[in-house]
Amino acid sequence: MNTMTVRGTVADGFENVRDEFAAVVTAEPGLGAQLAVRLAGRQVVDLWAGPGVSGESLFALYSSGKGAAYLVVALLVQDGVLHLDQAVATHWPEFAAEGKSDLTLRDLLGHRAGLIGVDGGFSAAELADDRLLALRLAAQRPYWRPGSAYGYHAFVIGALIGEVVRRVTGRSIQEIYTERVRTPYDLDFYLGLPEALEPRYVPVRPARDDGQRAPAPDSLTGIAFNLNATPPTDLVEFANTRSVRALGPTSSGSVGNARGLATLYAAAISEVDGRPPLLTPGTLAEFTEPHSTGADLVTGEPDHFLLGFEAQGVRYPQLGADAFGHSGAVGAQSFADPHHGIAYSYTRNRFAAGGGGGALENHRLIAAVLRAIG
Incomplete structure (x- = not known):
């Protein structure tokens, strides 16, 4: 088997990470992928491979945007602007409909609202626009009693918390993220991709057929992924639509590259470019505490969430228990591990076989990074 050409750099001691990345991309011909790692804020891995792919290429990264949204919420909680145990309806009165009046921001962040979709599904235009999503969701009856269980609010969590942010601050999560995080750190990770950057976008490609059947449209999983809509959402077509990339819906429409996401998570916990960490130890402790135990009603994943962020130490036990971040539907995975x-x-431009969460190769790539740091 010919080894695919890997470009980029690694710091001394991280050569094994390059070797592992080369093995991953060689095993899947035609894959475009990127890998970036920072240690104590300093870049130690910056690699890419694949046809037409560079380190500056921008990929559709779907739910990776949730991590940026949660970081904004964490900053607003840290500032005293948002309060985790205040009812959502305090700021958003329409949300109280259908038995949702007592749900707190903390429970919303924990995916405990039961508000995973709407009867009949969303239109493509609604999925692309957080304001339209919020309007539909406010009136919707939850699919389980709010606060009694948890399940991944795949297409909607960003719009839900975003509407709380908008009602309190008068600004969108996208605007606050750009001002407080993306622009100061010059991040190549966008919630709303400027038209001028479109030439750097590499279209997402479907997975090679792995024989897996789609969930039933009326199941909790089907509703959460908008398969109950007519027509059901095609994730490849969705991301490759310019209007989706332009609006940057926080749950599903992020665009960027591995460098941008690695720097985002480094900035959350480390000094980067002379700036102190974005999150204080107290905020980190709050947002990396598990908030739901047992199985996720939508994905079946055990102990899936911390506060908003996915519990990466559950997915990858070799990481610290407080590792936090978010995957993206193509198989992308990004996180900070304070420990x-x-x-x-890790980003890729083709859906991974099996779909959902981080692609399986993340296990071997993460293991290689941890070996490199000893």
Whole structure:
């Protein structure tokens, strides 16, 4: 088997990470992928491979945007602007409909609202626009009693928390993220991709057929992924639509690269470019505490969430228990691990076989990074 050409750099001691990345991309011909890692804020891995792919290429990264949204919420909680145990309806009165009046922001962040979709599904225009999503969701009856269980609010969590942010601050999560995080750190990770950057976008490609059947449209999983709509949502077509990339819906429409996401998570926990960490130890402790135990009603994943962020230490037990981040539907994975002082991002331009969460190769790539840092 010919080894695919890997470009980029690694710091001394991280050569094994390059070797592992080369093995991953060689095993899947035609794959475009990127890997970036920072240690104590310093870049130690910056690699890419694949046809037409560079380190600056921008990929559709779907739910990776949730991590940026949660970081904004964490900053607003840290500032005293948002309060985790205040009812959502305090700021958003329409949300109280259908038995949702007592749900707190903390429960919303924990995916405990039961508000995973709407009867009949969303239109493509609604999925692309957080304001339209919020309007539909406010009136919707929850699919389980709010606060009694948890399940991944795949297409909607960003719009839900975004509407709380908008009602309190008068600004969108996208605007606050751009001002407080993306622009100061010059991040190549966008919630709303400027038209001028479109030439750097590499279209997402479907997975090679792995024989898996789609969930039933009327199941909790089907509703959460808008398969109950007519027509059901095609994730490849969705991301490859310019209007989606332009609006940057926080749950599903992020665009960027591994460098941008690795720097985002590094900035959350480490000094980067002379700036102190974005999150204080107290905020980190609050947002990396598990808030739901047992199985996720939508994905079946055990102990899936911390506060908003996915519990990466559950997915990858070799990481610290407080590792936090978010995957993206193509198989992308990004996180910060305060215990090891690392920020990691792996991105790809083709859906991984099996779909959902981080692609399986993240296990071997993460293991290689941890070996490199000893």
